[in-house]
Amino acid sequence: MPRLPLGDWVDSGVTYLRDHCAWLFDLITTVVSGMYDGLDAVLRAPEPLLLAGIFAVLALWLRGLTAGILTFAGFALIDSVQQWTAAMDTLSLVLVATVITIVLAVPLGIWSARNRTVGAVLRPVLDFMQTMPAFVYLIPGIFFFGVGQVPGIIATIVFAMPPGVRMTELGIRQVDGELVEAAEAFGTSPRNTLLRVQLPLALPTIMAGINQVIMLALSMVVISGMVGGGGLGSSVFTAISQVNVGLGFEGGISVVILAMYLDRVTGSLGSRVSPLGRRALAAANSLRGARVWTYRPHTAVAMVGVVVLAVVAGGMNVFGPSSTGTAVAAGKNVGHGRTVNLGYIPWDEGTASTYLWKEILEQRGFAPKVTQYDVGALYTGMSTGKVDFETDAWLPTTQKSYWETYKSRLDDYGSWYDRTSLELTVPSYVKGIDSLADLKGKSKEFGGRIIGIEPGAGMMKMLNDTVLKKYGLDGEYQVTTGSTASMLAQLDRSIKAKQPVVVTLWSPHWAYSKYSLKKLKDPLGAWGQGDGVHSLARKGFASDEPQVAKWLKDFKLDEKQLTSLEAAIQDAGQNHEQDGVRAWLKTQPGLVDKLAPIAA
Amino acid sequence: MSRLEVEHLYKIFGRRPETAVRWLEEGADRAELRDSGTTAAVIDATFDVREGEIFVVMGLSGSGKSTLLRTLNGLLEPTSGRVLFDGHDLTALGPRELRRVRSHGISMVFQHFALFPHRSVLENAAYGLEVQGVDRAERERRATEALELTGLAGWEKSWPDELSGGMQQRVGLARALATDADLLLMDESFSALDPLIRRDMQDQLLELQKRLKKTIVFITHDLNEAMRLGDRIAVMRDGRIVQIGTAEEILLRPANDYVASFVQDVDRSRVLTAGAVMEKCAGDADSSGRSVTMDTPIADLCALSADSDEPIAVRSDEGKLKGLIPQQTLLAALAGEVTHA
Ligand SMILES: Nc1ncnc2c1ncn2[C@@H]1O[C@H](COP(=O)(O)OP(=O)(O)OP(=O)(O)O)[C@@H](O)[C@H]1O
Numbered sequence A: 001m002p003r004l005p006l007g008d009w010v011d012s013g014v015t016y017l018r019d020h021c022a023w024l025f026d027l028i029t030t031v032v033s034g035m036y037d038g039l040d041a042v043l044r045a046p047e048p049l050l051l052a053g054i055f056a057v058l059a060l061w062l063r064g065l066t067a068g069i070l071t072f073a074g075f076a077l078i079d080s081v082q083q084w085t086a087a088m089d090t091l092s093l094v095l096v097a098t099v100i101t102i103v104l105a106v107p108l109g110i111w112s113a114r115n116r117t118v119g120a121v122l123r124p125v126l127d128f129m130q131t132m133p134a135f136v137y138l139i140p141g142i143f144f145f146g147v148g149q150v151p152g153i154i155a156t157i158v159f160a161m162p163p164g165v166r167m168t169e170l171g172i173r174q175v176d177g178e179l180v181e182a183a184e185a186f187g188t189s190p191r192n193t194l195l196r197v198q199l200p201l202a203l204p205t206i207m208a209g210i211n212q213v214i215m216l217a218l219s220m221v222v223i224s225g226m227v228g229g230g231g232l233g234s235s236v237f238t239a240i241s242q243v244n245v246g247l248g249f250e251g252g253i254s255v256v257i258l259a260m261y262l263d264r265v266t267g268s269l270g271s272r273v274s275p276l277g278r279r280a281l282a283a284a285n286s287l288r289g290a291r292v293w294t295y296r297p298h299t300a301v302a303m304v305g306v307v308v309l310a311v312v313a314g315g316m317n318v319f320g321p322s323s324t325g326t327a328v329a330a331g332k333n334v335g336h337g338r339t340v341n342l343g344y345i346p347w348d349e350g351t352a353s354t355y356l357w358k359e360i361l362e363q364r365g366f367a368p369k370v371t372q373y374d375v376g377a378l379y380t381g382m383s384t385g386k387v388d389f390e391t392d393a394w395l396p397t398t399q400k401s402y403w404e405t406y407k408s409r410l411d412d413y414g415s416w417y418d419r420t421s422l423e424l425t426v427p428s429y430v431k432g433i434d435s436l437a438d439l440k441g442k443s444k445e446f447g448g449r450i451i452g453i454e455p456g457a458g459m460m461k462m463l464n465d466t467v468l469k470k471y472g473l474d475g476e477y478q479v480t481t482g483s484t485a486s487m488l489a490q491l492d493r494s495i496k497a498k499q500p501v502v503v504t505l506w507s508p509h510w511a512y513s514k515y516s517l518k519k520l521k522d523p524l525g526a527w528g529q530g531d532g533v534h535s536l537a538r539k540g541f542a543s544d545e546p547q548v549a550k551w552l553k554d555f556k557l558d559e560k561q562l563t564s565l566e567a568a569i570q571d572a573g574q575n576h577e578q579d580g581v582r583a584w585l586k587t588q589p590g591l592v593d594k595l596a597p598i599a600a
Numbered sequence B: 001m002s003r004l005e006v007e008h009l010y011k012i013f014g015r016r017p018e019t020a021v022r023w024l025e026e027g028a029d030r031a032e033l034r035d036s037g038t039t040a041a042v043i044d045a046t047f048d049v050r051e052g053e054i055f056v057v058m059g060l061s062g063s064g065k066s067t068l069l070r071t072l073n074g075l076l077e078p079t080s081g082r083v084l085f086d087g088h089d090l091t092a093l094g095p096r097e098l099r100r101v102r103s104h105g106i107s108m109v110f111q112h113f114a115l116f117p118h119r120s121v122l123e124n125a126a127y128g129l130e131v132q133g134v135d136r137a138e139r140e141r142r143a144t145e146a147l148e149l150t151g152l153a154g155w156e157k158s159w160p161d162e163l164s165g166g167m168q169q170r171v172g173l174a175r176a177l178a179t180d181a182d183l184l185l186m187d188e189s190f191s192a193l194d195p196l197i198r199r200d201m202q203d204q205l206l207e208l209q210k211r212l213k214k215t216i217v218f219i220t221h222d223l224n225e226a227m228r229l230g231d232r233i234a235v236m237r238d239g240r241i242v243q244i245g246t247a248e249e250i251l252l253r254p255a256n257d258y259v260a261s262f263v264q265d266v267d268r269s270r271v272l273t274a275g276a277v278m279e280k281c282a283g284d285a286d287s288s289g290r291s292v293t294m295d296t297p298i299a300d301l302c303a304l305s306a307d308s309d310e311p312i313a314v315r316s317d318e319g320k321l322k323g324l325i326p327q328q329t330l331l332a333a334l335a336g337e338v339t340h341a
């Protein structure tokens, strides 16, 4: 059987599209990210509890008092576990994706209900969209749309579209043929038949479809958080990659609250907007009589409630003191509000240095934007100019392959932390094994396994290609692949059970302060010389922002500074990284001026 | 004068309909075509419907009645032949003009009522006017009138599913009447109702028709209904119209054995009238005693006839003597042996 180069064809197709339809992708990116930014700004603007109040009034209007109270409690919970902004980002992503999906899906559904050929062509396409694993188009999305929210939204649209189309088609086909004939017999035009008879009668089914669209969108938005989509997805992703189960749960429960709210609200919106549903509601109400728990305000009352709360929200925002902003001292405003895009990978030293720079840049009058990415996405983002700089590149060894691929479009500003090391590590209770050479012949003890991390990590490649061979371990041990989080989870588990385990680890890493561990010595130097943590920037950033580039090139932290900064951030909690940075800066007087001196 | 003329109308479903028409013209029959996957639903139908009459099309299930009816307002396009409505050829109209004819000139009542469940009774009745673009106040006024006409005053705010079947069909009728279209197409409109209600509806339709003088094409598979309602009846079999005539003509002179066997079980005493069975005699016999009008059903004569042996006099509405009905004649008519008149 000859090898069919299907993958190559797809690759060249993708390249061709990227090179020749760039204007189209740019247009889509502009429109979609514009929608997202606008909506996100609106949702983030009001005080969380006030917005929770608005959501509660909506629930009260649609479902009654119990739902209203639960809504308020749910959103208050999201706020109190400090997931509010992440939740609003996610909500914006879901709403933007849903609106675009509906705008595309409903007409497609109508078309395929009216035209059998269209229906027949569309069906396999929809199957394809729904079953293709999301990552397959999530990552190429980055090629077309750059990192950020847009590829996530596009992937979400692709994933959530099928039920929208199918349910619309089904709803219209389900309408009694005699009714359609009646409409025609009275001279109704096809357009009006659709608008006055078919759509109103199909509405309950279409709304059920929209409800499914929203639920699928939410699940996909969470996944896309992992490739820089932001929101609760990256909260969960960050927490899990730090093996912080509690934090992960807080993110997770926020997703659940959002999901339940969206599900119930759109569910009853269906009965509110469809004439048939309104009738059923009216009938049910007259049976039940007026009771407090089922009291629902009339549309007008609910609208007034929403408007009042919204006005209050707007007012507070305009007049209220802005306590969270960073004051720019007189004479130190270098940035004049210019935007700088920072990207980071949720590793501790990356988070720490990135938020440090965010604070410094704000103090210097810039408007820095911080976005979390996965390694590959971060490099792609910088090479396409979407990200200005990052401070967590492990070079020359660990991220060598990424650097080789993208170096023509990047600048290396040098390392700010020296020197990292890669190693195999065992818990210190494992006796008699102090060096890599000691592992030989001991594979039984470790079940023949070395617990590895992500298969794509540079460290894994080195381990398999060089280290194991040099020490003659390659026949004896299997390196398991998984994720950093799963490696740390396994380490934790083994330590609790006092079992021998050998893991891939690196320094600096918080695991060394949390557990008592032993780095295995590398007498043959197989791991190489170790890395520096470098700052990288897109080509051209140095000429756009020479001052910032200069600061970054001179940036240095020592181990004590880095670990204390990491600890301060850990104390401040997720989504409050910058507060941690501020607290830490108070203990480092003069550091900001040292790191970002103002040219006289 | 005829409102509607149908000339050599064919409607073929399936592949190569034109070829099928040619074959049928050359004498092929329905069964042969069916083998080749084509259905000849209506074959060479020619008739006219006169102003103000109820024209009933009757036939068994599958005989092509509904198909025929739907070509009359252009819901189906005939495969060949013409439909003239007030002298205009519907088959030559574009979609827009056709819609205009449907909204202003021809309205329709359906077997399963086809009321819009998301509209109130009033909104249903006003639907046709809404399509015509009549403003709200006006169309609600006219819809209310139409509902009053069909005996539904006071139900305007209800919803269709809150009404009984009979009432729903009254809404359907009101919807058709509200547009002032004067051709009404009714496809088995009373078939879904139970027998008592069906009778009510038939009576009401006849009552309305006396007042409104619409032109109605009424489809049914129920012979008794056809005889009760129809000024003239077309009998269809396997896509062809086999006989057109008044109820009496069909009862008394069936065109073929099929029609004869079809009409066998009809309650003749309710269909045949004094005028149809009487022995004609002009002149001025004594005006004493028992006389009836021409359109009295013979069921009503039995009691009279049993009272005495004298023949019953049949008179025109003005009182002129038209004929006599002796007892034997009456009995023969009831037995189905009347052939004269
Ligand atoms: N759209 C269509 N496509 C194909 N064949 C059809 C179509 N509509 C009707 N027919 C066929 O045409 C024939 C006549 O159907 P039609 O509905 O006119 O009969 P009918 O006399 O109204 O019967 P019923 O009393 O059951 O309503 C039937 O054999 C039917 O199967």
Ligand SMILES: [Mg+2]
Residues within 6 Å of the ligand: B065, B066, B067, B188
């Ligand atoms: Mg029929």
